[in-house]
Amino acid sequence: MQNSFDKKTIAISIGDLNGVGIEIALKAHAEVAKICKPLYCINSYMLHQACELLDITPPSDFEIFKVDGSFNIKEGCVEADAGRYSYDSFLSAIKLCEAKKADAVVTLPIHKEAWMLCGLKYKGHTDLLRDYFKKDAIMMLGCERLFVALYTEHIPLREVASHITKNGLLHFFLDLNRAIGDKQFGVLGLNPHAGDNGVLGDEEKIIEAAIEEANKSIGKEVFVGALVPDTAFTPHARERFSHFVAMYHDQGLAPLKALYFDESINVSLNLPIIRTSVDHGTAFDIAYQGKASTLSYMNAIKSAIEFATI
Incomplete structure (x- = not known):
């Protein structure tokens, strides 16, 4: 004590x-x-x-x-x-x-x-x-075993895609890194199957470009993605990552609360x-x-x- x-x-x-x-x-x-x-x-x-x-x-x-x-x-x-x-x-x-x-x-x-x-x-x-x-306060939620940082939070789902910009994501990644250090984050794609190479959407190209530039600025691979959202939280995937970046509120919080509802917390970073x-x-x-x-x-x-x- x-x-x-x-x-x-x-x-x-x-x-x-x-x-x-x-x-x-x-x-x-x-x-x-x-x-x-x-x-x-x-x-x-x-x-x-x-x-x-x-x-x-x-x-x-x-x-x-x-x-x-x-x-x-x-x-x-x-x-x-x-x-x-x-x-x-x-x-x-x-x-x-x-x-x-x-x-x-x-x-x-x-x-x-x-x-x-x-x-x-x-x-x-x-x-x-x-x-x-x-x-630019960053909302991160979770517990010791799983944390999820939200790129967008309390906005209508129809508006999320328009917020996926290279400069916006780059700014977010660098602020997150400064706030929490060099913890490695798995970054979720926006679309099903992370777009399937453009078949189901091309926002992942923007996400990946921002990841590449952020890692270059930091000097190491801190952010990895864009990951396929529906498999990112499987037990096998979470052997690699305990921290994730979700593109929108329910994408990150639905799996988090399904797994750790009673013990999770909310942290305001930056x-x-x-x-x-x-x-x-x-x-x-x-x-x-x-x-x-x-x-x-x-x-x-x-x-x-x-x-x-x-």
Whole structure:
């Protein structure tokens, strides 16, 4: 166990309070407090309201950083007030890191529709981080056995092909390499069978040209592809690669979540702060029922500490 003086301070963005985030934070608190100093971005009124719904008493050492605002928690409901509060909690956590009062941010799940209902332009945490820091934040999700970095994220599928450009991919590959080092990545093609040499599409030619130039710039073979997407995640293929680049959201996350749903996390790379997150949603269907798993959250905490220690 770390000496208490060596523990990292982790700002916890509490997420949508109509969902499972606060339950997870409370359930895991004793374990989390052994390995870091958690600082929860929530006010006392909202914390006690959540605890009443969960029929528990707040832990005596549950340290909070006050986030103004209040509303009536409605478990399992999509509401603007909950969306706004989750946004304010996240901004508070970011600012704690900027002020050097926290070493990293760990986020619990927000609800994208709730953010839209309260008038926010962002589709999620990564969009906000990208705009806030004016940096091309990279979304990478996974666990020790498999990580997937997403070239495009929350855009309609029909728009993905138009985003496949050599300069865009090259910029992405080089940023990813700077953020994570010379870890080798398998890069997925866009089309079925990776285009079958142009029979099913030619975006792979663009992907391969960007890979070649990125590797040349780095000075070694860091990126390999374009790989056939439907065989890239087989056990045999994963003997070679534990890290992949997917061209779009579901291409990478469907296999990841099928294999490692409970334990995966979300990491935001290429930013001036460290941010990790659970890799699941608000789970409104089980909110305040005592059923939420803490595994992804604990992995996010551990990864945040690890990144903050480097």
